[in-house]
Amino acid sequence: MASSSAPNLWVLLGLSLAGIMLMAKKFTKKVIKADFGAFVNKFEILPPPQPAPPKAPHPLTGLTFAVSDLFDINGYVTGFGHPDWERTHEAASQTSAVVSALVDGGATCVGKTVVDEMSFGISGENRHYGAPTNPVAPARIPGGSCSGAAVAVAAKLVDFSLGVDTVGGVRQPAGHCGVFGFRPSYGAVSHVGIVPVSTSFDTVGWFAVDPSILRRVGQVLLQVPLAVQRNPRNVIIADDCFQLSKVPVDQLTQVVIRSTESLFGKQVLKHENLSDYIASKVPSLKALDSKKSNGDVKFSSLRSLANMMQLIRRNEFNHNHFEWINSVKPAIDPLISALVHERMELAEKDLENFRSVKGELRSALNSLLKDDGVIVIPTVSSPPPKLGAKELLSEDYLLNEFSLTGLASISGCCQVTIPLGLYENYPVSVSFIARHGGDRFLLDTLNIMHASLQKNADEAGKSKSSSDVVTKEASADMAKEKGNSAFKAKNWQNAIKFYTDAIKLNSSNATYFNNRAAAYLEVGSFIQAEADCSKAIDLDKKNVKAYLRRGTAREMLGYYKEAIEDFRYALILEPTNKRAAASADRLTKLFQ
Structure with a gap:
């Protein structure tokens, strides 16, 4: 009797231990730090006293903000997302010009936030300091490189925060965390007192949950004269860019279209294939290697820009930091190590071609937009992937992300990320791009359109449940068409994969x-x-x-x-x- 019951006892004991481990694992997942893992340092830099009446109070009075760990703060070492950098560098002797301007404007700085390792990633996961928890989707990436700054705003720990946008460091985490993010025109805000990543692209940007705060910060940092707000007369939906998005097009574009029509009329709306437009207006782009466009001619111009941007970023990053990396030999994430440990020198003809593309692209977009136009694109190509997902390593994912962020990074135009609620419980957004120098107009346009955009986004969310079946059927049909294309190309395994996707959506x-x-x-x-x-x-x-x-x-x-x-x-x-x-x-x- 005892011998026969012994195995059952061990089974029960094993099941009990397994249950305890699963419960512990489940409990661990639910533990979120009080600051969502957003901060690396906390402190207070208080603003000066308010001026006596009748002078107006400081424009940012009562607001708190945090800064990415790329900005110098007097008395603190700028960590650059890596403990070895912090260990081998002295504390800053003065505070970054933009931080000082914000404090002088009445805001209180409360700390420094996590960035991707050496500000080189796009996921927001830093193995040295941990991944800040995305408040809207805790199991998903917050986005990088300025993940902590986006999380601090999304978690309402601060009113706004500063980041550096090189190839999407502000725009992408803003999209993934469901907050507003602004990348100003290249050169519009001082770079003094920040660690350089890629000097051709680095731009100081900022996050906020309220567009009015985004605009108030812009008034301080952009230092542009006050002017009468102007309505946009040219709202361009970049149809090909929305084909890169995994979120159904209607979920994004219809919100913008309805808001534009109700505020300004249908005549303001236009549709454009941006890749074709760029190909026709940027002749220097033809000199770039477009073989990495994955055979998809529709996106070849966008993906050529993405490839060029990655190449220049790597070249300039090496130029700025190779000597330090070579001498200190820091432990660097394997995903980044291969890119930064090998010295890279681009030929002068390649650099000259890059300068030509940059100038031609800026001219082309300025010509398309003029003084009163915005281009509408998805901010990111998908809802935030899971933490540690293999998808983050794929070339397709990176190319799609950089195809969207490359437009503003290379042209130097300004761009604002606008949250549009949730899709399948994950944040979604669109971005508006205005011409280089059109920062004030872009912030004004957001201010004018925000209430209508929010209303239409809410209505789209409410009606989503009734349209889920239609959406799934449309997605299934798209998967079938991809399968048909793969079949015609005799790529049988891919065809099977796409048809399987279609069946999962509509069996x-x-x-x-x-x-x-x-x-x-x-x-x-x-x-x-x-x-x-x-x-x-x-x-x-x-x-x-x-x-x-x-x-x-x-x-x-x-x-x-x-x-x-x-x-x-x-x-x-x-x-x-x-x-x-x-x-x-x-x-x-x-x-x-």
Whole structure:
């Protein structure tokens, strides 16, 4: 009796321990730091006393802010996202010019926030300081490089925060954390007192949860004269850019379209294929290697810009920091190590071509936008991926992200990230881009449109549940079309993958099973092909192609009698079908 119960006791004990471990793991996941892991240092820099009346109070009175650990603060070492950098550098002897301007403007600085390691990533995950917790989606990345600054605002720990946007360091985490993010025109805000990453792209930007605060900060930092607000007369939806987004187009563009029409009229709206426009207006781009456009001609210009941006960023980063890296040999994330440990020197002709592309792109966008236009694009290509997801390492993901952020980074135009609520419980956003120097106009446009955008985004969210089926069916059909393209290109495995995606989204469509069966036949997976055809026939009893393909699969499996029945039934449905007649006759002569 004792011996027979012993194994059961061990099983129960094992299950109990497993349960405890699972509960502990579950409990650990729920523990979130009080500051969401956003800060590396906390302190207070208080503003000067308010001026006596009748002088106006400071413009930022009562606001608190944090700064990314790229800005010098007197008495603190600027950490640059790496403990070895902090260990080998002295404390700053003065405070960054922009930080001083904000404090003088009445705001209180309360600390420094986490950045990606050496500000070189885009996920916001720093293995030395941890990944700040995305308050809206705790299991998802906050986005980089200025992850902590975005999280501090999203968690309402501060009213606004400062970051440095090189290739998306402000815009991307703003999109992933559901806050406003502003990248001003290149050169519009002082760079004095910040650690350089890539000097051709580095731009001081800022985050806020309230567009009015975003604008107030802009009034202090941009130092542009007050002027009458101007309505946009040219709102351009970049249709090809929205094809890069995994969020259904209507979820994003319809909010903007409805707001624009209600505020300014339909005549203001335009649609543009931005990649084609850039290709026609930026001749120097043709000299770039566009082979990495993944064979998709539609996005070749955008992806060529993305490739160029990554190349220049790496070159300039090495120029700024290679000597330190080579002498200190810091422990660097393997994903970054390969890019920064090898010295890179671009030829002068490549640098000259880059300068030409930059100038031509700025001129092309300024010409398209003039003084009263904005381009609308998705801020990021997808909702925030999971922490540590393999997707973050894929070339496709990086190219899509940089294809969207490269427009403003390379042209130097200003861009604002605008949150539009949630899609499947994750933050989504769009971005408005205005011409270089159009910062005040862009902030004014956001201020004018914000209430309407918010209203339409809320209505879109409320109606989402009733349109989920339609959205899934549309997405399934898009996956099927991708499968058809892969099939035509004889890329059978990719075709199977896309058809499988379509089936997951809509398992009641016979065509998806039938098409996947055709791909399975091409790779010799006859059992799978037969099963898919049977499912297609269950869904559509008159599907001639399904009978023909199942007959073929059964013939290859040696089920000749069943194959003959399939071909004959196809003939009943379609008496003139020559393939069905020939196959039925051939098998009948051989096996009956």
